[in-house]
Amino acid sequence: MLRNTMLDEDIKTTIKNNEVLLENFRNKSVLITGVTGLIAHVLVLTFLEANKQLDLNISIVGLARNKEKCERLFEDFLNNDDLTFIYQDIKDEIDISKKIDFIFHAAAVTNSKILIQKPIEAFETQVLGNLNILHFAESIGARVLYLSSMEIYGQPFTEEMSTEDKLGFVDPLVVRNGYPEAKRANEFLSKAFSEEKNVFAVNARLAQTFGPGVQSDDSRVFAQFIRSAIKKEDLVLHTDGSSLGNYCYLRDVIEALLLLIIKGNSGEAYNIVNEETNVSIKEMAELVSKEFGNGKVQIVIPKESMGYAPKVALHLSSEKIKSLGWRPTYGLKDMFRRTIISFKE
Template sequence: MNIILKEDFDKILQSDINFSCFQNSSFFITGSTGLIGSLLIKFLLYCSEVHSLNIKIYALIRNEKKAEMIFCDEINNENLIFVKGDLLKANLTFDFSVDYVIHTAAITASKEMVTHPIETIQTSLIGAKTILDYSVKCRAKSVIYLSSMEVYGQVKCNQKVKENQLGFIDLSDVRSSYPESKRMCECMCLAYAHEKNLNVKSVRLAQTFGAGIFKEENRVFAQFARSALKHENIVLHTAGNSEGNYVYTADAIAAILLILLKGSPGEAYNVSNEKSHMKIKDMAHLVANVLGNDDCQVVYDIPEDNLKYGFAPDTQLFLDSSNTMKLGWKPYFDLEESYLRLASWMKSNKMI
């Protein structure tokens, strides 16, 4: 195992989570070849080995070759079972039962949200309903729906924002296919919690990055890191005035598992490192200084038509993670350390 990833996993094992609860348990994880899904699977298998927990994982995939590449170190583990299926097929069924379900599958690329808004909505709604129905049928002990901080839309607030303080989403903007469908899925989770007595919780993740990202990752954080490590200018395609909320990958995994065990049915939880809150342009300068050794500059190239990139509108959002922290969660990695560990991961995996 990569040394950076092992250090991250060992840090999670030190967190306030009673991992013995997972003894002889089974998991169903969707979005298994995505960043969060893959790290959850890798960590749970590692945790199972360290603590002899005998955890079995059913991993939903669409592309077998991609799955075999991502899980090359775990491919021969008899407790990892790949399940091939497409969540857009509403009649999709599964012939196994599990104790825990974590639904992470979603379209996450901004450009896809504006070029394929119908598929974005369908992936969210059909996928969520399929997984919620399955969870009811197999009487899962606990379920996590992976949501997003984008459900907040544009919030006009001069203080940290709690889970019940949603803002405005412009339905005339085609990119709203993503945040609006995420809102509906959270509403669906609440409905299943009340009507079907399903122990399902929504997790609103901040921008999540760190060790574990894939070589093809091209979101803003990866673009910034890649440019700085190459000693190239960091190019901003917006004014960079949006307030960014961030959390390191290992901290996010710890939060998800803690909420899985201790969260309240039907509730939503913010997961963000409040100490890492800053504007996009300030983060760009931080990365240039920390990773680029001041050999790169922050420059602006703002297109007239945002559809070229599909960036979200500027937001002044500062997530309040106190409800998650009350469960016992404490993020370990600030933004500078997150980027240093991301850089080590990228270098060790020849991503630059």
């Protein structure tokens, strides 16, 4: 059992809900990049628990750049024979001797300040890293799932819900937009390798994802809200809070990724989002403060740029992935409730 009981419960529920789907991974090898990140970390733990419960004999290879952070996150599993690690920059050539059947490519630069302070390096990491992954997948015949982002939608041209074919405007001369531009480039590469090289590659366009498993020092806005709510401090917004957010519970995202790498269509993209969570940042702050905190929200706009994504009014559709049988479970209030419990542990 994991030390985090909420996360342990979620992982076991994922396995119970997906026993038939998980059979596709029996006796296979899985490469997961960016394993010190939230989603990849929990994906590794899910495969380890699936091995334990279902005797699937999945071999898991985790790729990370920061060895110290990786060993800290996985300290309880460093002697597990099912799990090995490779420490390298994703931009460097990948050389793995064992056969790899599935690749979940989650490595990316997501720190907002780095995206504006080191835009060239951040862009290179995304695009050159994905090229490395796709060339490696071509050479060994592996299936690839690329973790993309809702940020590729930019400023929507529609007030209706955004399906996968309704991208908006992204200004390439805004330095912070290196992140969505790299995501767009990488989705193109998935499509190009699928068409030209016959590589199985699917793009998962993730909404903002959280749940048990988020580290207590996470810098993203939902984690900041949680820390303030637990301390009964005012929740502080560094924008006017008018941007519309799209969210999804971490366990639901993990189940979607397992589904897409097996049943998704190569070269295509799928939104992963709980449509019912579409609220403004300010509305989310007010919900968290009222339900879990002291009921007070402040707006304090800093003078320096914090590197936040631009203001946007985006409402993502999940109809495409629902057509494969996926359904989200927890809404925003329960997402925060369960994450707060895990933080307190």
